[in-house]
Amino acid sequence: MTNPFEDADGRYLVLVNDEGQYSLWPEAVRVPDGWRCARPADSRQSSLDFVERTWTDMRPMSLVREMERAS
Structure with a gap:
């Protein structure tokens, strides 16, 4: 089984948290609490x-x- 976080052919959401930090997230994995979708699934x-x-x-x-x- 391949790691869904490192699948070059997978589809990924772009997530962002309240601190403005971004993360790629596999489409098939539940979005964790504290994160929201900033961009729908894509390559x-x-x-x-x-x-x-x-x-x-x-x-x-x-x-x-x-x-x-x-300042």
């Missing part, structure tokens, strides 16, 4: 491309807010 490469274009600031949102308050 692994297309999903990776979306994350690369979208997640340009790796800092968690709580850190961004704290840094903005401090």
Whole structure:
């Protein structure tokens, strides 16, 4: 059995959490609590491309807010 998280031919959702962190998630695996779908299922490469274009600031949102308050 192949690992569904590493299946190059699989279909993946793009998930995002409240901290603005992204994750590729196999379409057939239940979305975990605390995460929501940011993009419907697509090929692994297309999903990776979306994350690369979208997640340009790796800092968690709580850190961004704290840094903005401090400045």
